[in-house]
Amino acid sequence: MPILSICQFEWSRLFLTRRGWLSIAAFVLIWILILVTIIAPAARVVTSELSGLAAIALEALGLQNLSRWASVEMALYWVISLYLLPLFSITIAADQTASDKTRGTLRFLALRTTRSQIFFGRFLGQFTIQILLVAVTIASVLILVGYYSTDKLSGALESTPVVFVNLLLVIMPYVALMALLSVLARSARQATLYAIVAWTIISIAIGVIQSRYGPLPILDWVLPGSQIGNLLRLDGWDTLSLAPVPLLHTAILLFAGWLAMRRIDL
Amino acid sequence: MSLITTRGLGKHYGKVRALDSLDLTLEAGDPIALVGPNGAGKTTLLSLLCGFIKPSTGSATVLGHAIGSKHLVGKVSALPQDANFDPRISIARQMRLLARLQGMSASQAAHETDRVLDTVQLGDIGLRKPDELSHGMRKRMSLAQALIGSPELIMLDEPTAGIDPPNVKIIRDLIRRESANATFIISSHNLDELEKLCGSVVYLAAGKLVEYGPIDPSADSGYLTIRPGEIDNDGFLQACQSIPGVSSVQLQAQGDFLIRYDKQHTVDQQVLQLLTANGWSYRYLINGRSLEDRLYGE
Structure with missing residues (x-):
């Protein structure tokens, strides 16, 4: 199937190119830094004083659920990744079609398959790459748990599927967002700038609308990732009650990207 | 189809x-x-x-x-x-x-x-x-x-x-x-x-x-295109113009002579005879005009 061939080729663009390996190396280095300088030390502090100041602090932040996690490392990973992985996603998925369109490479593909298959094949390729990256980060945390607190490993493993599925749901709309912006941009950098500008403008617009017309709860759900705050207050598979939000964001963004892809000049 | x-x-x-x-x-x-x-x-x-x-x-x-x-x-x-x-x-x-x-x-x-x-x-x-x-x-x-x-x-x-x-x-x-x-x-x-x-x-x-x-230049009848070798351009031009049926001869920028003639006459043989008689060489003779002359000529 063409869509699978394009998806597969997307892996080649990451894993068989120098730029791809640089991205992976940057990701790994940043992740090691987070593990070693934030998660590991913080886990030790929280574990030793969980019943005291830390528990109060978590409660004040609305994160009291974290104190119920079997493994503090996994709990910290959960919080950090919810905010950090979308940033990685935006960076890594920024060049789904932009540079190929500018270079004319997409014309070679468009002669042989539909624009829809190119668009969704690239999205699928990027998303599967991100699945792998999430899996690698979770594995690194599990290794950390096994190293520092072996007795918590089974508890951490138990929470792994919930964390994994939720993180994939969180990053999915970001990959879809970059699929859309990549169609409109001429380069990965421009696509990333579009993301920042769009984010800022929409946030300001929501703020202005709400200040003028009062709170409109629906606007709180407009931006991808708007469910993250609520996710932190839920436990286990209850978190999937929020799954429709990222799935809807993804569907809308992919639809917009697909429409744009069908209309652009190659 | x-x-x-x-x-x-x-x-x-x-x-x-x-x-x-x-x-x-x-x-x-x-x-x-x-x-x-x-x-x-x-x-x-x-x-x-x-x-x-x-x-x-x-x-x-x-x-x-x-x-x-x-x-x-x-x-x-x-x-x-x-x-x-x-x-x-x-x-x-x-x-x-x-x-x-x-x-x-x-x-x-x-x-x-x-x-x-x-x-x-x-x-x-x-x-x-x-x-x-x-x-x-x-x-x-x-x-x-x-x-x-x-x-x-x-x-x-x-x-x-x-x-x-x-x-x-x-x-x-x-x-x-x-x-x-x-x-x-x-x-x-x-x-x-x-x-x-x-x-x-x-x-x-x-x-x-x-x-x-x-x-196909031959479909463009009424024209001959000739690229001469080392010849007297003015002499060739004048000699060509005196051939019966030839209405005009032009030296093109690329060095070709474009000969326009009345289709009822046979001119190519006479042009070749003219070249031979004067000991002039030529590189090619085309029955018709080059694509460039056809599209961008007068």
């Missing part, structure tokens, strides 16, 4: 009409030249036929199917102007992807990649990356992708622009060889080259069709 049919096909960019209501029917066969000055609409027409851009007006069919139809996959290919491969990935890997997209299995795609690279005399560069090749080699590589799967129609937009004579010759020989299996449409400013390769010409200007017909 015609190769290409367009009805009122147009592409507008704001008030600019890059292609203006084109009605054209092209048949399969010898290579077709697509000529015209810059901005004539040549690339726009090819881009429309390839489905790279959407028409503003009208419609077109290629091999009986609407543009962009999945039925055209594997049947139509192109060498788009200024389209480049991903510079970071090996040539063979990119070629194999294109072959896979045309429905080939992995082993067929690998075999086809080897075949088309051999065809353009680049059989040994599969593992290299496009950035490591010269401009001429990259052009041949792009031409190789157009040959994947033996398509019925191959559209080439400026296939020899900016490349050196050896690469031009390789590409020209290849087109001549492959035109037995596929119909080529070649857009180029190199009219000499098109004259050697093509059987018919589509001439566009300012987005409109000016002329479509055979390229």
Whole structure:
């Protein structure tokens, strides 16, 4: 199937190119830094004083659920990744079609398959790459748990599927967002700038609308990732009650990207 | 079934009409030249036929199917102007992807990649990356992708622009060889080259069709074109004008003499006799005008 061939080729663009390996190396280095300088030390502090100041602090932040996690490392990973992985996603998925369109490479593909298959094949390729990256980060945390607190490993493993599925749901709309912006941009950098500008403008617009017309709860759900705050207050598979939000964001963004892809000049 | 049919096909960019209501029917066969000055609409027409851009007006069919139809996959290919491969990935890997997209299995795609690279005399560069090749080699590589799967129609937009004579010759020989299996449409400013390769010409200007017909200079009766060797130009000019039936003789910028004559007379034999009698040599004598003179002459 063409869509699978394009998806597969997307892996080649990451894993068989120098730029791809640089991205992976940057990701790994940043992740090691987070593990070693934030998660590991913080886990030790929280574990030793969980019943005291830390528990109060978590409660004040609305994160009291974290104190119920079997493994503090996994709990910290959960919080950090919810905010950090979308940033990685935006960076890594920024060049789904932009540079190929500018270079004319997409014309070679468009002669042989539909624009829809190119668009969704690239999205699928990027998303599967991100699945792998999430899996690698979770594995690194599990290794950390096994190293520092072996007795918590089974508890951490138990929470792994919930964390994994939720993180994939969180990053999915970001990959879809970059699929859309990549169609409109001429380069990965421009696509990333579009993301920042769009984010800022929409946030300001929501703020202005709400200040003028009062709170409109629906606007709180407009931006991808708007469910993250609520996710932190839920436990286990209850978190999937929020799954429709990222799935809807993804569907809308992919639809917009697909429409744009069908209309652009190659 | 015609190769290409367009009805009122147009592409507008704001008030600019890059292609203006084109009605054209092209048949399969010898290579077709697509000529015209810059901005004539040549690339726009090819881009429309390839489905790279959407028409503003009208419609077109290629091999009986609407543009962009999945039925055209594997049947139509192109060498788009200024389209480049991903510079970071090996040539063979990119070629194999294109072959896979045309429905080939992995082993067929690998075999086809080897075949088309051999065809353009680049059989040994599969593992290299496009950035490591010269401009001429990259052009041949792009031409190789157009040959994947033996398509019925191959559209080439400026296939020899900016490349050196050896690469031009390789590409020209290849087109001549492959035109037995596929119909080529070649857009180029190199009219000499098109004259050697093509059987018919589509001439566009300012987005409109000016002329479509055979390229054969002999069909353009009433003219002789002669490229002399070392001769007395003025003497030859005057001598030619005195031949019965000759109405005018002009020395063209490229060094050819264009002789216009009354079709009821036979002039070519007398011109040859004139050359022999004066001991003048000549490099070629064409019954008719060159494509350049036909399209851009007075």
